[in-house]
Amino acid sequence: MTPANSSEKPSTTNTEPSNFVLIGRMMMLGWKYRWGCVRLLALQGLLLLTAIACLRLTGLGIDVVRFHAVPGAPPPSFPWWVQLFQTKSPMAQVAVIAAMVLVFELVRGALNYIYTLSAGYLVHARIVVDLRSAVYEKMQQLSFGFFDSNATGSIINRVTSDVQSVRAFVDGVLIQLVILLISLVGYVSYMSSIHVGLTVACLATTPLMWVVTAIFSYLTRPAYDRNRVLVDEVILNLAEYVQGVQVIKGFGREREEVKRFEHANREVQQQQHGIFWMVSLFGPSIGYMTQINLVILLAYGGWLVTQNQLALGSGLVVFAGLLQQFSSQVANLTNIANSVQQSLSGARRVFEVLDTPSSVRESDHPIDLPQVRGKIELANVSFAYPTGGTVLRNLDLVIEPGERIAILGATGSGKSSLLSLIARFYDPTTGTVLIDGHDARNLGLKQLRRQIGIVFQETFLFSNTVAANIAYGHPDATMDDVIRAAQVAAAHEFIVNLPNGYQTILGEGGFDLSGGQRQRLAIARAVLLDPAILLLDDPAAAIDPHTEHEILDAMQQAMEGRTTIVVAHRLSTLRSCDAVIVLDDGEIVQRGTHDSLFLEEGHYRDAATAQLSQASLLH
Incomplete structure (x- = not known):
């Protein structure tokens, strides 16, 4: 296809x-x-x-x-x-x-x-x-x-x-x-x-x-x-x-x-x-x-x-x-x-x-893949939005099942676009995205996305109860499942302190919660699916330093046994991953662990050094 x-x-x-x-x-x-x-x-x-x-x-x-x-x-x-x-x-x-x-x-x-x-x-x-x-x-x-x-x-x-x-x-x-x-x-x-x-x-x-x-x-x-x-x-x-x-x-x-x-x-x-x-x-x-x-x-x-x-x-x-x-x-x-x-x-x-035909079309004969292991491959992938220029160029990347990969890059370097291709919100302009060795375009869309937990950069919550928002992707989940997902996302404590706990009805967009609270509900929503693949678009961006350690500990539990790709800028998140990929202008310019990349000259060491300097000034 x-x-x-x-x-x-x-x-x-x-x-x-x-x-x-x-x-x-x-x-x-x-x-x-x-x-x-x-x-x-x-x-x-x-x-x-x-x-x-x-x-x-x-x-x-x-x-x-x-x-x-x-x-x-x-x-x-x-x-x-x-x-x-x-x-x-x-x-x-x-x-x-x-x-x-x-x-x-x-x-x-x-x-x-x-x-x-x-x-x-x-x-x-x-x-x-x-x-x-x-x-x-x-x-x-x-x-x-x-x-x-x-x-x-x-x-x-x-x-x-x-x-x-x-x-x-x-x-x-x-x-x-x-x-x-x-x-x-x-x-x-x-x-x-x-x-x-x-x-x-x-x-x-x-x-x-x-x-x-x-x-x-x-x-x-x-x-x-x-x-x-x-x-x-x-x-x-x-x-x-x-x-x-x-x-x-x-x-x-x-x-x-x-x-x-x-x-x-x-x-x-x-x-x-x-x-x-x-x-x-x-x-x-x-x-x-x-x-x-x-x-x-x-x-x-x-x-x-x-x-x-x-x-x-x-x-x-x-x-x-x-x-x-x-x-x-x-x-x-x-x-x-x-x-x-x-x-x-x-x-x-x-x-x-x-x-209007959908640019992301279901295959006429989709491959039945009841259980996704979580291997992700990008083979010579380039991508351009219909309304703009090329944002990803000739990417070759292999992520093994259970591997945790962090993506670092400046604004506009293509980090979120890379996640969107894996979830098949878009198809690559050229090249192939493979899930467990199968072209993502040959997999059933609904089946594929139920195997992927996603936390977007901008969290959106519906005007419904907290429990319904967490169970949005899995409406048949039991209350125990919802609570477990909230605990993994370090959200349970603030939820029970809401006026009606898990039955509290959120306002439009969930804006009656703080940014960190909304983000933790989004993480719980992703975890509840028990997905083989987690895609996290800078999950700690709206989290204050006091909560960051708690979130990261919870995320370590969520990542266990799952292929995880996390867009991150904080060193605490980058250190916890198996490997870090640095994107610049849509291309992979560095790849390695935190320790190995810190010893190399390049974008990663510049970003890490700047962050360490800022932290020392604050202390």
Whole structure:
């Protein structure tokens, strides 16, 4: 299996899917929920029939009154479904017609209520929930490269706002468009049955409406795409404020941050103003063209009534009602066209996530390695992040099972990147990482990582109990297992002094604990897995000198029998390891024990001497 070196950043314009492709995929999404959509369309069909029935009854009522009030007026034409209730008394006829109108309106109200509930359930309880879960699940499958290439604001916006935009296609475009077509066909058919010539005259402006709609869609698409980017910036500003509130307040930068957020927010406002201007211009334009149809109706239709070629009620009045309904449906093109552009912008970003291949892929036929011994080999390994230059160059390294290796190096020398390759957060650009003689890319990811205990440089804890945080990688662990892991990590003593001991619920990120306490919980979390390999990214960095000895003693117990790689700078940690590797600019420049390296000229002796000098000054 070859490594995937491509960035997980969403595709650029070179590979950007066309609008037709996006619309096709969103239509497939509608097909997935087809029975819910069919239910909504059936309800709309019934609503259309009841609306036409009410119009027909209203026109009939006018014809009945005119026939009995105006001498020489043409007799009304009763449809078959009204003839069943026909009586000889004029007032009784009008009363029956009025009663039937009320019944149909009650039915319409009930159908509208059912339609609203059904649409809400389909859209918000199914489509949004399923799509958001699919995007979140896909993000869990993507490797670190995706998160390196995408800002926090963009990721959050894709799971929230963009998903809403995609679902808007189903209820705001797909369903509404089918409803529009069904309604237009129904209204045009009925109008044609009344008078073909009048229908053709009144609908003469309709093709122009479609042209204006196409132009509107073409002009607004770039604006909606830009709007997504600007909203990402607003969310990113908010996320950075929440994460960096201590730094902001510590340096008294609250006013500047407010201005920064206001600037980002104002850019969204100004950009949306341009969209609103186009929408506001488009809506009245469509409305104006529909009003022209009414002018034609009054002129031509009125002349037909005077010539007794068209009935007043069941002809002109019903036609006017149908034309008004037709015009309102055509005017709905404004909302549909607007929803299409919003949906396309959101869909492009949602499908980019769903289509992004993970640069760290599971092998089609992973090797089953139930028990890892812990031998690690790096064969001519080089690595570069998708967003930056090469950080590791031509590394050759063999670590035997149970061996404890310390890594020393300046910031940016590639220490954390080396650990990330072993845990297969990334794949090497060239070369191979072997675990027990097997290419790490041929091992099952989940199985491999359960054999590796990791303590990251920056400890993250969840808003849960202390026990749940320790057992995060092994949720089935017993309380005794959790306590043992905490004791190994020298965390048990401070945990039992917390308000509720192991059941104390930590605040967001665990920031109600000290840095050393958080680090010890992270160590306990790694140890609980009983892994064959321990990767420790400077575990003593946040530990005060008083606690350091206790932590190191605990770590000696944790390292026993395990292959351990520890990024370290303190001599106390370096001395306790079997060997020390010195990295400089991504290359191994020295390797040996503390004693042997201290006798050599080079980076290690310089760092050790500086640390000893500092310690002597402190004493």
